[in-house]
Amino acid sequence: MNYTLHQLQVFLKITQTKSITKAAEELHLTQPAVSIQLKNLQDQFEIPLTEVIGRQLYVTEFGKEIALAAENIINEVYNINYKTFAFKGVLSGKLKISVVSTGKYVLPYFLSDFMNKNTGIELEMDVTNKLKVVNSLKNNEVDFALVSTVPSGVEVESEVLLTNKLFLVANKNSAFPDVKKTDQFLSNTPLIYREEGSATRIAMEQYLSQQGIEAKMKLQLTSNEAVKQAVIAGLGVSIMPLIGLKNELEHGTIKIISSKKLPIVTNWTLIWLKSKKMSPAATAYLAFIRQEKDRITSEHFSWIDSY
Known part of the structure; x- marks a missing residue:
């Protein structure tokens, strides 16, 4: 077996999106590049990982097992990186945030200073529609979500930004x-x-x-x-x-x-599950927001008050 970490990352994204096109978009790769990585991984197994029926891509049961193993491998690699940073006394980990589409004009300003200061933290920010944002929060797939209206039916805590x-x-x-x-x-x-x-x-x-x-x-x-x-x-x-x-x-x-x-x-509001057990990265980010949000608002969004 000569599969690479990159092949496993690509395959995992394919299984998550059920689409070569969507996987390519989320990985910032071309569709042919994703297809080649899938083929190179598939060539190492006698059992199909995926199958296409009509125009829909399906992951086989064997493919699902490989995807689960791939996710575990990738997580362990991340853990090695995080432990390296921790040993050096650097705050590390992954910070996952889901943002409603218009929130892309807001959240980067509330992230830049924190990320520049904490270079050991890896940011994963998904900009999408409100329904997907709320679902990712409900499913505990993210640390935080940025919304303009707090959703009902979900027990959350919140911090108003703007x-x-x-x-x-x-x-x-x-x-x-x-x-x-x-x-x-x-x-x-x-x-x-x-x-x-x-x-x-x-x-x-x-x-x-x-x-x-x-x-x-x-x-x-x-x-x-x-x-x-x-x-x-x-x-x-x-x-x-x-x-x-x-x-x-x-x-x-x-x-x-x-x-x-x-x-x-x-209000543009940062929310998180009430029962959420926060990672060190998420805890540090929330502390940063509470301390710096007024300064950031004053520096970058004071123009809003003139309308």
Whole structure:
């Protein structure tokens, strides 16, 4: 047997994602590179690790056993690295955080100083939709999650990082209605939504429902960036988090439309399971957040207060 650690890492990711394409994306590799690593590993076994039926990839029972062994091997390698750092008196370990997609504008600023100071810690940050974030937290797959609304049905503890404001926005050429006529304007203007399950989508739908507004035309896009570009292009208007609009507002490519009962105000909140037994890395990060969050907010997000 001449399989490599890299082959095992690639195969484990394939079994987790059930897809060559998704595995390649998460590993930041090309699809052919992932396929080659899978083939090289498979060539060392007489029993199939995977099979493709139609266009769907399935992991065989034997493949699942190899994946479990691969995960144990990889974890032991990580442990060797962590023990090396610990022996040298350096804080080490893996810090796992799941972040709702718009949170990518927030959390890096609350991580950079900590990671630069603690070079022995390995960061694993998954940026995805709210449903997957909550599921990863429920399944105890991560240390922390960053959300704009704290989920119900899960016992969590929390630390508020930053105010989150959502405004009605349009492109620079839109004719802005009088505040009193905003409801009529929204009823006759294409509205751009995030995907189902998004906290932004939920907030937007709740606002429209409370105002008795029924959209005649809807566009649904799967990321904050896609919605932003659609608004800039004039495809419609949307209710969006301010945090991702700083550059566009400064350059005038997007404008805020004044509307009654807006902005919607929530909080960017770091949450973790109430019963979570934290690793040394997670414990250190939480202590860092509690001590430094006000400074970080003042240095990087004071502009929010002007809106």
